[in-house]
Amino acid sequence: MNREKESVYWQLLILRCQRGDAAALQEFVRCWEKRLFYYVRRLVDQEADAWDVLQKTWMKVVRDLKALKYSQSLPCWLYTVARNTAIDHQRATHCGPHYQSLQSADIEQPLCTTPEPELALDDAEAVHRALSQLSVDHREVLTLFFLQDLSIKEIAQIVGTSEGTIKSRLHYARHALRRLLQEDK
Amino acid sequence: MTQFSPDLSERLLRCEIETPALREKYEKEVQAMFEKRLGPAQRWMWVFWTLFGLAQAIVFSWAAVASFGQLPGWGTLIFAIGVPFALATAGLSAWIAYTGRLLLKTHPPAIAGLMWVLIVILVTIFMVAAPDSIVGLRMLLSGLIFLVMVAVFMLAGRTEQAELRTKEKLLEIEYRLADLSDRIGQSHGS
Numbered sequence: 001m002n003r004e005k006e007s008v009y010w011q012l013l014i015l016r017c018q019r020g021d022a023a024a025l026q027e028f029v030r031c032w033e034k035r036l037f038y039y040v041r042r043l044v045d046q047e048a049d050a051w052d053v054l055q056k057t058w059m060k061v062v063r064d065l066k067a068l069k070y071s072q073s074l075p076c077w078l079y080t081v082a083r084n085t086a087i088d089h090q091r092a093t094h095c096g097p098h099y100q101s102l103q104s105a106d107i108e109q110p111l112c113t114t115p116e117p118e119l120a121l122d123d124a125e126a127v128h129r130a131l132s133q134l135s136v137d138h139r140e141v142l143t144l145f146f147l148q149d150l151s152i153k154e155i156a157q158i159v160g161t162s163e164g165t166i167k168s169r170l171h172y173a174r175h176a177l178r179r180l181l182q183e184d185k
Numbered sequence: 186m187t188q189f190s191p192d193l194s195e196r197l198l199r200c201e202i203e204t205p206a207l208r209e210k211y212e213k214e215v216q217a218m219f220e221k222r223l224g225p226a227q228r229w230m231w232v233f234w235t236l237f238g239l240a241q242a243i244v245f246s247w248a249a250v251a252s253f254g255q256l257p258g259w260g261t262l263i264f265a266i267g268v269p270f271a272l273a274t275a276g277l278s279a280w281i282a283y284t285g286r287l288l289l290k291t292h293p294p295a296i297a298g299l300m301w302v303l304i305v306i307l308v309t310i311f312m313v314a315a316p317d318s319i320v321g322l323r324m325l326l327s328g329l330i331f332l333v334m335v336a337v338f339m340l341a342g343r344t345e346q347a348e349l350r351t352k353e354k355l356l357e358i359e360y361r362l363a364d365l366s367d368r369i370g371q372s373h374g375s
Contacts, residue, residue: 005363012356019349022291034198047204051211058215124196147194
């Protein structure tokens, strides 16, 4: 599905949800739950916590869906709700390293200007394993980048930081991922 | 540069291992967001509403027949209109009691609509039964206040629904056009 068609499809689905169409709401949940679960799972330690966060995310989404106007921002909005719910969950349960990291200050590391060698990502399982070994900040930006093909601006909106910081994080995250993939081989 | 095929996201999603018991618990919780499971006492309450709806239908039918020629035509008509709505109330209540599930997105608006019709009919009964005195006038006024409040509420809901339906139709056309241009693009590409 191209971007324009996809955008219209989401608008249509949201509108049907706003009209109270239960089937549309279930379709909406079905379309997004795998991606959101994958993202949330990368933010919290335990699988049970990830399911809890996802369920709470849906409760917030269903509650606030009526107020959503622009579907162009739908992926951004959904990932932001999921992220905030994960932070709230971590805050309520414990202040672990994940929570500290997600709450970390907007520190922009200098962006390396040397050209990056190509990073081939044919082996999805190896990438999946390597993601779990990255720092939570790096894991988060790479997950958003791989999952949804979001722009730097959109990722910055979700993470609540500047575009420069995201570019820098992506750069270092790719380096770390490449190193892990090479070690894996 | 990062080279990843467009289906990388799909392949990554397939790598995620889920615990079936946790998944099942989550699905139950999500389902609970869309519907409310009723306990035995609540089901009996819906049985009561079914009987109430049936009783209403009988009373309205009798009132429509008995008032024919005795009351102004609109009074008889409103009683007659009340019959299918009372039957609809009974039908909906019976279905909820039978399945033991209240669909939170569809049932409450339907129940609200049926309640509105009931209020209209009750106000009609007030108007018909009100004595020609200040007490009768008070009965009519209190009935009318409820009627106007509910009518404004229902009208606002209807207007919003109509607006959303128009937008939906426009988006359906837009989606078909986007689909068409996508197909044309694909056929040109091939």
